[in-house]
Amino acid sequence: MEKIVRISLSDLSVKVEPVPPEWAWYGGRAVTSTIVAKEVPPNCHPLGPSNKLVFAPGLLAGTMASDTGRLSAGAKSPLTGGIKESSAGGLSAQMLARLQIKALIVEGLPKEDKWYRIHINKDGASIHEETELIGLGNYALQKVLEERLGKKFGALSIGQAGEFRMAAADISARDSSGTLRSHGRGGLGAVMGSKRVKVITLDDTGAAGVQVADPEKFKGAAKGWSQALLAHPGLSQGMRLFGTAQLVNAIHALGGLPTHNFRYGQYEQHEAISGETMRETIIARGGKPTHSCQPGCVIQCSQVYLDKDGNFVTSGIEYETIALLGANCKLGNLDAVAIADRLMDDIGVDSIDTSCAMGVAMEAGLLPFGDTEGVVRLLQEEIAKGTPLGRILGGGAALTGKAYGITRVPVAKNQAFPAYDPRAIKGIGVTYATSPMGADHTAGYTVGATLGGHVNGLKKEGQLGLSKGTQIATGAVDSLGLCQFSDMALADIPDAKTRMVELINARVGGNRTGEECFDGLGMYVLQTERQFNLKAGLTSEHDRLPEFMTTDPLPPHNEVFDFTNEELDSVWNS
């Protein structure tokens, strides 16, 4: 039987609760957002006793279906002040699902000034006092845990940033190589730190496994689903060969590659940080150009990046980080980006918000654009140590902008922009503005349709509907445990959606239509989140981009983000 595990830090108790029957079709984001909306007072302090940190595996996680093993983490965000869901790969979703845990709720605040580890296995959850682990970065933490637990375990952990309750602190998720994925956005690591939980460890040895209503039907559909994924050249070739870094040259070509703190849309040294260059570099050094963030993935868009001497630096070096450090901060080379990426993972800060914060810090004159040593120093000596400057930068781009009185601050709902400038890729700007998540490319990724020529990024035509549609689809994708890139197959490969609907019905036992499985679920998620946000004080007036986006033309196309407030409001009002 699936269950909910509720852990209270207030009295160090563990409770196991039944799953409400109406949640049968929910997983991931649908579960976290339902629980947060139901149980967390929208006006509470995000770091106070009333906030709850909820983890939920996607509906299909732990099954044999490929690319369905994402884990959702949810809470009221210390960064946006609204509801937050942030998903990651790694092992934990599959382990939770096999342990038949539909949701893990972490609530309350400890009465004593102690830190804790939560351990979850087939016998249930237990809470252990920890002192040895405090102050460790995420990589050092993995080492200590490996000494205790061997190699095969799941872990959701915070680095120093989460301990310091910084608003850009994230939650790291251990993957099958022992490297790190991130629940990056919205400061969920600060919520975990406020509850003084350093790490949640998982062991699914002896787990009962996922209950699948119709295993035979599921098996056939899973095979078809994998074939559909592999049939998409963008996945089996582009993503697999170059990872998300393939976007560097593509977004440069669109004129939407953030450069010099969102001042330009193209970066002349883009080739030096491109996916093609990254692949060549990795191969030449004996790293892994393909790598999966979760067991069973057929896309394998991750990679293992080594330094010149062949030593491991980082895994899963994403386009966002490459572009926001490489072009936007003008670091201009992949080794610099990789070192900073590793540090951000280790300290446990969101690489998008922190990279944008570095751009704002450069704008403020704290260090020059292009100063790699400066970025490394700020990460190691300031953020990791919780100095005043570290507190500012670890608070994200918005806090950095406020502290230094900067107006060119790329944030929506206080959350930093991913690496697509909304003046050249207007649909993504609609998503940044209108998503209940704040600026988040994964909340409604219109970039694929722009690259595919379905819309012109420089024009408003079609962008509002495109953003809305992708936001709704993403609400479903995030609930099913699918990786974002499955969107590409779902959109382009005729068989993909059919197979996915078969998988869902075979998993739960029923006959839901594609409409119900996608649009119905996605709209439910978004409405739940928007209602929470309204009560938390985030209204349509927060569905806006910063003023400079609407006034400062972006070279080379010299467009501004020119949607009216009424047009933006029409996304959810129509």
Place this chain on the structure above:
Amino acid sequence: MEKIVRISLSDLSVKVEPVPPEWAWYGGRAVTSTIVAKEVPPNCHPLGPSNKLVFAPGLLAGTMASDTGRLSAGAKSPLTGGIKESSAGGLSAQMLARLQIKALIVEGLPKEDKWYRIHINKDGASIHEETELIGLGNYALQKVLEERLGKKFGALSIGQAGEFRMAAADISARDSSGTLRSHGRGGLGAVMGSKRVKVITLDDTGAAGVQVADPEKFKGAAKGWSQALLAHPGLSQGMRLFGTAQLVNAIHALGGLPTHNFRYGQYEQHEAISGETMRETIIARGGKPTHSCQPGCVIQCSQVYLDKDGNFVTSGIEYETIALLGANCKLGNLDAVAIADRLMDDIGVDSIDTSCAMGVAMEAGLLPFGDTEGVVRLLQEEIAKGTPLGRILGGGAALTGKAYGITRVPVAKNQAFPAYDPRAIKGIGVTYATSPMGADHTAGYTVGATLGGHVNGLKKEGQLGLSKGTQIATGAVDSLGLCQFSDMALADIPDAKTRMVELINARVGGNRTGEECFDGLGMYVLQTERQFNLKAGLTSEHDRLPEFMTTDPLPPHNEVFDFTNEELDSVWNS
């Protein structure tokens, strides 16, 4: 003829415009809020080119009527994100009024990286490039200006905090003794700094004077008004003898004196920081126990505080500062408070927000409670120098709380609480929550009625209506140029309101009723401000106090702030 002077930093131009006839009855806050609401896009960046800084003398400023010389400053606030009005005494309102300037609008941003001084005299306004003045604190600035202009001039200036565009930066107003008053709240100094205006100097030599429609009637009413003020024992005795510091013992007795970062409502060493002790200390040292912040004041609640050696330290050492540093940060003696007060005036930071930020910094462990040397060091070495920690503290209590992940942060709409705990003086909590200004005791001062026994501060009964009524009255008081304390006469002395209505009608020329002059004007002001705030994203969900106010009982009465959201919303919805 009254006029509007519009100064654009974008093209360094000065324009003189006529006053719309419908503004004849407006002054002060009614003028600043009207102009900000009309001309500033609610969603603009408060430090960007679209924000405007507006100064307007009260309707009666510059006349012979006592205690009517307040100046309103208004803009979109970098602290609250909403509309802001902050008033101060000093010379400038009277000078502007005598120069027949109904409003001074400072707009745009300079194209070049230069700083400016605006000078206003009978020949108009002029813009002068300044380099010598940059980096000076407000006291040193006065010295340099005195060398240039003599002793008799008005000045509105920013210290280092305003230059740094800190969200708690204020605007200093020179008074007739050459000491400083403050437009303290809401970060208006940052707006002035963003426009790179270091100081506005004023000289009313040869000014035409205020146009009074019926001078004879005005003269009679002015005499009656002064008598009404002096007839109030709270003004002619309490305020005059002890200044606002008379409140220390009174608020301690109510159990609402913020102590140890709003953890307790009483402070055992309250006698050491009381108004009585202050008066004795000042007299013993040869300072001035009474002093007027504006020429012609009959109350004279200000004072001149000297150190043990008889040297000037500060002027106008207010209850808020005494309580928030003395009790809430537990500095525990008046010399410590006076030194910090002088530094805050000099650097140009709001003493309420900065003192609360110190309390939050103590909560965060940055320095111990009671550490006077620490507070002085943070002011001199951090805030005044714009270090990272100075940027945090100069951003106010809210930013300090965010940077350090603290939940016990006494702010409403991001603005720090004055020195009345809303759990023991519940009406003031309603004002903090529901005022369009954010937490602001001067926006609707229910404390007088509580001390007078008209309401019980520990009970909810009568508080919602009391707050609403005082907020509306304050909207009028702030527009007329009246000092807050005239409220006491208006409430308690039967002749006061009659005389004030006579003054208003004699000034403008008309026959408005008391209802029109007070309730009508006050409601107009509040509605104008609330409509701006709604468009800026501040809804009823922002009319709330922080969670700890509703959950943590305040000793000794162990009350919480227990108004429901619906009750708070009823203030403006009913």
